[in-house]
Amino acid sequence: MTVRVAGLSKSFGARTVLKELDLTAPGGELTALIGRSGCGKSTLLRIIAGFDRPDAGTVTIAGSTVTDVPSHRRRIGYVTQEGHLFPHLTVAGNVTFGLPRRVRRDDQVVAELLELVALDRRYARRYPHQLSGGEQQRVALARALATRPDVVLLDEPFSALDAELRVDTRRAVTAALAATHTTTLLVTHDLSEALSLAKQVAVLRDGMIVQAGLPEEIYRRPADRAVAAFVGELTAIPALLAGDKAVTALGTIALTESAHGTGSVLVRPEQIVVTDPRPGLPLATTLAIDFRGHDGLVRLLVDVEIGKGLTVTARVAGQLLPTPGQRVGVRLTGIALATGA
Known part of the structure; x- marks a missing residue:
């Protein structure tokens, strides 16, 4: 009915x-x-x-x-x-x-x-x-x-x-x-x-x-x-909006809708993948960890030449959490909402 x-x-x-x-x-x-x-x-x-x-x-x-x-x-x-x-x-x-x-x-x-x-x-x-x-x-x-x-x-x-x-x-x-x-x-x-x-x-x-x-x-x-903010945690990352994708300090990510110009992308913590440092990946330093048992929220300071002080929050499985001060590699996955274009 x-x-x-x-x-x-x-x-x-x-x-x-x-x-x-x-x-x-x-x-x-x-x-x-x-x-x-x-x-x-x-x-x-x-x-x-x-x-x-x-x-x-x-x-x-x-x-x-x-x-x-x-x-x-x-x-x-x-x-x-x-x-x-x-x-x-x-x-x-x-x-x-x-x-x-x-x-x-x-x-x-x-x-x-x-x-x-x-x-x-x-x-x-x-x-x-x-x-x-x-x-x-x-x-x-x-x-x-x-x-x-x-x-x-x-x-x-x-x-x-x-x-x-x-x-x-x-x-x-x-x-x-x-x-x-x-x-x-x-x-x-x-x-x-x-x-x-x-x-x-x-x-x-x-x-x-x-x-x-x-x-x-x-x-x-x-x-x-x-x-977006009501249904889940968000991180805003400065980006160059180029149609159906955006270029950020953490890499390129697809957009939900086409946008152009300088703005930001909104990503969920689980879209920021934390890995061991390796060539070709942006690097970041672990600032703090919010341990939640099965997973945790990791606060990261990203290495960027322009706009220093970029911090992001990533969700990481509990057994894979880094330690404060640890250097890690980071990258983006999925799609993002553009804002401020």
Whole structure:
């Protein structure tokens, strides 16, 4: 069920939250909504759910306009950060809450719904206070999926969980959504979560979508410098822009779009390859290391004749990290966004 919003605008008093926002969420896939706090992500979900009404614009699901349809008739499941389980009901009671009374008594239905979110049927008799945070979120999703909604909206459902629970829970949740081919919109502040889980990522800024596309496109071909900086660490390197490539002190690199003149290229830390010194490679001195276990960020001072003081940050595998003061070779890989042309 494809979800489309067109020309969506919403203000609260004098504060404009959404500005003629357009977005298409492909049917049966997960779209992640990312952006800084206050950019309109949760408001967009609430309008799609029917909890808030837009000042202008339309919401359609599977080609049918639902802008004026009450929330309870939209066939949408909604899961928040808290889950909002009913504390006085068992897991079985929570999961089957929106189902016909005769179905609620069917233990097999409960077992199938719990299995869908990777929970054993023995959880059916427990109460919410007897569950971990991750288990509560899985039960909340099972309840949202029980009525077989056309769309599921997830508003930061994993943010309150610790790291280990978050990984296990989101793996179970996304597997359940994929198994049911449910169109899903996920609001998250976790960039790695958005890039790893979603088939489409939409970046909001000041109430508008500034870029939407595959995670790889958002990360490797950002629409502008602000998007590039938001989705990952950057180093700006002075460059001579020559059409589809740029010449820098670290070598030549391809550009996402043609540019000419003097400017800079924006590269990710993993695009700066650190090797042993050898003829033909630019040289650099290791200034500092930010050790992160599986890898580390290495601050380097590059040897350049013009514009002395060029420092860059490279990402290096944990077992290959140089030591402070060590001389290394450096080179660029991949493609870069030109700026300041």
